[in-house]
Amino acid sequence: MDLHPEWPNARAACDAHQRRRPTTVRSRFPLLALLGLTVALTPTPSRAAPEGPPCDPCDANCDAARDLLDLPPFVAVLLGDAAPCAPCAGDVDGDGQPTGLDIQLFVECLVASPRPPVGACCAADGGCTVTTSAECAGLWLGPGTTCAAGACPAGNLTAYRPRHGAGYFPFTKTAVSEADEMSGTTGPGIRVNAPGDADPQGEDDLIELLVERSAAAHDLALRRTNGALRVWTTPNKSPGTEVPFVSDRTDALPFPPGGATMTFWVEWAVAAHGTADLALEPLAAPLALDTVRFHTFRSIVMALGGENQSPTVPVDLNHGTFVVGTALYQRGYDVHMHDEDDVSAAGTGAAYNCVVDAIANRGVDEVCIFGYSHGGGSTHDLAERLDIDRPGIGVFEIVVTSYVDGIENDSDFDVTAETRRPPSTGYHANHYQRGSIADVFLDGGPVPDSDPPPTGLDVETTPWGAGVTHYEVDDLVQVRAFIEDNFVIRLTP
Amino acid sequence: MIELFQHPLARAGARAAGIGAALAILGAVLTGGNAAGAGGGRQDDSQQAGSRAPADAGAGAAASALSDLATAQDDAAFDAGMRRLRGLARDDLAAFTGQLLTFAARDARDPRPRALAGRVLHRLDVSKHALTAALVPLLDDPNPDVRSLARDLLAGLEDRSPARPPDFSAYHALVEADFRAGREPRASLFRLMYESDAGLALLTLARASQLRRPEELKPILWAEHVVADLLWKRRFGFLPPKGVEPAAVEQVARMARHDRWWARLYAAHVLARHPELGDAALVAQLAADGHALVREAIRSAATAE
Numbered sequence: 001m002d003l004h005p006e007w008p009n010a011r012a013a014c015d016a017h018q019r020r021r022p023t024t025v026r027s028r029f030p031l032l033a034l035l036g037l038t039v040a041l042t043p044t045p046s047r048a049a050p051e052g053p054p055c056d057p058c059d060a061n062c063d064a065a066r067d068l069l070d071l072p073p074f075v076a077v078l079l080g081d082a083a084p085c086a087p088c089a090g091d092v093d094g095d096g097q098p099t100g101l102d103i104q105l106f107v108e109c110l111v112a113s114p115r116p117p118v119g120a121c122c123a124a125d126g127g128c129t130v131t132t133s134a135e136c137a138g139l140w141l142g143p144g145t146t147c148a149a150g151a152c153p154a155g156n157l158t159a160y161r162p163r164h165g166a167g168y169f170p171f172t173k174t175a176v177s178e179a180d181e182m183s184g185t186t187g188p189g190i191r192v193n194a195p196g197d198a199d200p201q202g203e204d205d206l207i208e209l210l211v212e213r214s215a216a217a218h219d220l221a222l223r224r225t226n227g228a229l230r231v232w233t234t235p236n237k238s239p240g241t242e243v244p245f246v247s248d249r250t251d252a253l254p255f256p257p258g259g260a261t262m263t264f265w266v267e268w269a270v271a272a273h274g275t276a277d278l279a280l281e282p283l284a285a286p287l288a289l290d291t292v293r294f295h296t297f298r299s300i301v302m303a304l305g306g307e308n309q310s311p312t313v314p315v316d317l318n319h320g321t322f323v324v325g326t327a328l329y330q331r332g333y334d335v336h337m338h339d340e341d342d343v344s345a346a347g348t349g350a351a352y353n354c355v356v357d358a359i360a361n362r363g364v365d366e367v368c369i370f371g372y373s374h375g376g377g378s379t380h381d382l383a384e385r386l387d388i389d390r391p392g393i394g395v396f397e398i399v400v401t402s403y404v405d406g407i408e409n410d411s412d413f414d415v416t417a418e419t420r421r422p423p424s425t426g427y428h429a430n431h432y433q434r435g436s437i438a439d440v441f442l443d444g445g446p447v448p449d450s451d452p453p454p455t456g457l458d459v460e461t462t463p464w465g466a467g468v469t470h471y472e473v474d475d476l477v478q479v480r481a482f483i484e485d486n487f488v489i490r491l492t493p
Numbered sequence: 494m495i496e497l498f499q500h501p502l503a504r505a506g507a508r509a510a511g512i513g514a515a516l517a518i519l520g521a522v523l524t525g526g527n528a529a530g531a532g533g534g535r536q537d538d539s540q541q542a543g544s545r546a547p548a549d550a551g552a553g554a555a556a557s558a559l560s561d562l563a564t565a566q567d568d569a570a571f572d573a574g575m576r577r578l579r580g581l582a583r584d585d586l587a588a589f590t591g592q593l594l595t596f597a598a599r600d601a602r603d604p605r606p607r608a609l610a611g612r613v614l615h616r617l618d619v620s621k622h623a624l625t626a627a628l629v630p631l632l633d634d635p636n637p638d639v640r641s642l643a644r645d646l647l648a649g650l651e652d653r654s655p656a657r658p659p660d661f662s663a664y665h666a667l668v669e670a671d672f673r674a675g676r677e678p679r680a681s682l683f684r685l686m687y688e689s690d691a692g693l694a695l696l697t698l699a700r701a702s703q704l705r706r707p708e709e710l711k712p713i714l715w716a717e718h719v720v721a722d723l724l725w726k727r728r729f730g731f732l733p734p735k736g737v738e739p740a741a742v743e744q745v746a747r748m749a750r751h752d753r754w755w756a757r758l759y760a761a762h763v764l765a766r767h768p769e770l771g772d773a774a775l776v777a778q779l780a781a782d783g784h785a786l787v788r789e790a791i792r793s794a795a796t797a798e
Contacts, residue, residue: 411649
């Protein structure tokens, strides 16, 4: 009889194994040999022919496998101590009832190569094959399952660039691309959120994470590689909204009933810097469907616009400083864009407070400041203030700075070219033009020890900068690219 | 040495459109609106000598000169415009300054008039003290934009930086002149000074008010020193950002009880910024003070609590 639709005729297999030396079997199973004699003298009730799905007589415990676990229930059935779990269980010779005549054949079933059941095996790359549970390196869906469309769980993680305050202004909400999400530099940066961090606009250091799943049938979980990561269902860590990890793994994610997407908020909750992965996997198996790598921000970038330039969304393409700031934000930096008025002549103000908080409470140790026109003057004043106040702030470096046509910023009427190098900067880029009547003679000027060496670049000496005015110099793509390219090779994200 | 200026005609081609647009903007600003002087008139006519409302003819001349400057096509024309403005400034700096700020205040969205005004002041090279004297009356100008620009310009003249405190010497001269003449100094100037640097304002007032006896001066100096020392310790990490020392609290309270209103004003400003250096009783006391500036200054501290 056919015992299983996908197995060769078990009787043929059993018959083939009869050619093996039975003495070896009996010596290995002396108890069975004894039982064979005993059971032969003990009639067992006859049974009706098996009905329903195909039945494996060698699978005495009905676990879809033939192994030593079948031995006790087989014995129990032969002795009449238990009912067979399936109509044919124990009746290897197919005569309708388990008797001593089934013992030899049962033993030969056990010692023959087992033929475990096969089912769909889902791989991490989305592929699917039909194989046994033991041979499945991914998620085995169970015996008899198939690789039908949608059978395997699928999911995706999308992390976003950092917020400012309750939203993303002065940036647009920006997803980290699939190509970048595992990068330790261009991937999702995250601010250290240890206790003591001041967030004047409210908690804004958590990273938004969108979790998508292909079908509601499969429960999904998150696995982290570092306990520094905590996950919440609210951006401001409302009580009771943390998603707990046990042994670095969550339970089934609390998707809405039938829902395919859910937003979580990821926090880096310790003071130490590092990187950590967050993987999305089926609850049933450690099979990473998607993974993102978070890295803590080691730096802060301050972009200071010119007079009457304030950050906008979308970014004003005539505000070159903010165009560069936006580009750096999209490349994975923690960028803060400010009006030049946010830096007083003494260097204090909102921009100063932002940097100090980052250094003192978020472990930032690299600072970048750049500005155009009065924003250049503010760049100098902010750098000078930070440098003077080091004893009260902490350990940090002003790694890179830049002026584009820098003007000192003692007041809105200040027209003096900013030609002082920002104190303690490790690298300073300087671009300027020559003022004329067209721009009320506003211009920056040479700054000692600047790049391009030795004192920066008068853009009007270049073909692409000839004739440019103070109001245009910050928009030159060559200037913006120079700043951006030289920053990213020197500044840790 | 890099030559700072090249003749504009040498760069005419690429710049023509830019020049035209910039000049059109400035021209539109100058030909529109009221050119009448915002002037230096103060609410109290018994106030400081040297400020008077600008004459209509002077106002018109300044506006005309600025218009000429804004539409100058070359350095020669620009220099000619500057000569006219220099003459007007020499004749009546106060009136001229009022006209200049009125011009600069016409369009808050466009920084170019302010840039032109800044260039004019830079070229005029007026002494800081003279310009301060001309600007201070504008702190009470009827036009709020002019008042705002006057404050901004004065802040620039204080010449403070991260490495040095503001310079109140020009304010000192004005305040002392008022005290010597028996006049009440301008309230708006006090407001500016104390908001800029309350400690330095206190010391400036102590000197300008003609106090002579050491037993009067020393308690004021000591109070300012103790509080400044606390703030210095906070700034450089010798104390936590909100660290408090009892000595500083005591000195603030002393100043809050001083018989000189400008000493009590100092206490009010300190508490407004550092409420942890006082208590509700002190705030209430200052909120009921006999001088309006003291009551005004302490209001922000009461709000913070």
